[in-house]
Amino acid sequence: MSDMRRRLETVIVAAGRPPHVPGAPLNEPVTFASSFVAGGELEYARYGNPTWTALEAAIGALEGGACVSFASGMAAVSAVVGLVPAGGAVVVARHSYQHTLALLDDGARAGRFEVRRVDVADADAVEAALPGAAMVWLESPTNPALEIADIERLAASARAAGALSVVDNTFASPLLQRPLELGADIVVHSATKLIAGHSDVVLGAVVTGDAALTERIRSHRGLHGAIPGPMEAFLTLRGLRTLSVRLERAEANARELARRLQDAPGVVEVRDPGFGTVLALVLEDAAAADRVVERVRLWIPATSLGGVESLLERRRRWATEAPTIPEGLIRLSVGIEHIDDLADDLLGALAGA
Numbered sequence: 001m002s003d004m005r006r007r008l009e010t011v012i013v014a015a016g017r018p019p020h021v022p023g024a025p026l027n028e029p030v031t032f033a034s035s036f037v038a039g040g041e042l043e044y045a046r047y048g049n050p051t052w053t054a055l056e057a058a059i060g061a062l063e064g065g066a067c068v069s070f071a072s073g074m075a076a077v078s079a080v081v082g083l084v085p086a087g088g089a090v091v092v093a094r095h096s097y098q099h100t101l102a103l104l105d106d107g108a109r110a111g112r113f114e115v116r117r118v119d120v121a122d123a124d125a126v127e128a129a130l131p132g133a134a135m136v137w138l139e140s141p142t143n144p145a146l147e148i149a150d151i152e153r154l155a156a157s158a159r160a161a162g163a164l165s166v167v168d169n170t171f172a173s174p175l176l177q178r179p180l181e182l183g184a185d186i187v188v189h190s191a192t193k194l195i196a197g198h199s200d201v202v203l204g205a206v207v208t209g210d211a212a213l214t215e216r217i218r219s220h221r222g223l224h225g226a227i228p229g230p231m232e233a234f235l236t237l238r239g240l241r242t243l244s245v246r247l248e249r250a251e252a253n254a255r256e257l258a259r260r261l262q263d264a265p266g267v268v269e270v271r272d273p274g275f276g277t278v279l280a281l282v283l284e285d286a287a288a289a290d291r292v293v294e295r296v297r298l299w300i301p302a303t304s305l306g307g308v309e310s311l312l313e314r315r316r317r318w319a320t321e322a323p324t325i326p327e328g329l330i331r332l333s334v335g336i337e338h339i340d341d342l343a344d345d346l347l348g349a350l351a352g353a
């Protein structure tokens with residue numbers, strides 16, 4: 001069976017391993033090196049490391065393109081934003097990751113490019129913003145509004161308008177959404193979240209299906225030096241190996257939790273995109289939401305998402321969160337614990353609040 005025909009659940013386990021030869025380790029070891037003996041493929045470790053190569057092979061195979069790993073999701077975001085030519089325009093989901101928006105605003109303030117914020121769920125509005133744009137930055141589902149973009153339609157419209165389309169695929173993971181297959185040019189990941197999956201590493205990735213784009217991204221990494229540590233690359237690949245089973249449990253928990261929360265006391269709205277592991281729970285106001293966050297015992301009050309442990313936070317506690325996000329919105333990152341324990345803890349906190 002060719003690698004191309006393998007199911008993604010198999011690719012996750014099999015990709016990026018050393019050759020099956022007698023005596024070889026099953027996993028690519030951590031290579032701690034700053035320099036390699038001259039004459040080989042690798043010479044200096046800001047440009048390459050065998051542990052990155054293994055991780056990049058696996059993420060690339062999953063997304064269907066070539067992967068370049070970075071020190072963090074934001075380093076990956078910065079590399080892609082670096083592709084925008086001076087004087088260009090970037091169309092961006094208004095509820096994108098808040099530091100992506102902050103980075104774009106920085107570029108706009110410095111006069112490098114123009115930023116146009118749009119509601120990605122409104123494809124007509126996105127298309128209306130496209131003329132003259134160099135890049136369209138999509139997230140789906142968005143954070144934490146959980147809006148869904150029609151990636152296939154918008155990638156095609158972007159191409160027709162001469163703009164690069166980028167999808168931050170952090171919330172979906174390549175198991176639930178493969179943007180390159182849907183026509184997007186570039187995929188960005190904060191592998192810190194679902195891909196690594198254990199809240200113990202920060203790492204980012206860019207995947208493209210175009211060799212020239214990959215080369216520009218790789219060159220950016222070498223010049224800016226935002227390289228992942230070999231240990232981080234190893235941990236990320238180890239975490240990735242179990243993504244399909246983690247996701248299976250966490251998604252089942254998320255759907256069931258959304259159902260049980262529907263009629264819980266004080267709940268104004270439950271936002272469930274129908275896939276993935278993040279839900280949003282809207283309560284009356286900030287005080288009601290803060291009381292729930294204070295009363296839970298199993299759920300951990302913390303930012304971030306995609307780990308095996310369930311986390312929650314009231315998003316507007318961040319001064320930088322979009323004012324269009326309700327004050328009483330709690331983002332839930334659903335983990336792989338037993339559903340009854342997760343539900344009991346949260347429903348108990350809601351009843352007591």
Ligand SMILES: *Cc1c(COP(=O)(O)O)cnc(C)c1O
Pocket residue numbers: 072073074075077097139143168170171189190191192193202203204
């Ligand atoms: C966390 C996150 C990022 C940034 O990634 P880091 O690894 O924290 O630098 C980018 N996009 C999304 C959607 C995220 O959730």
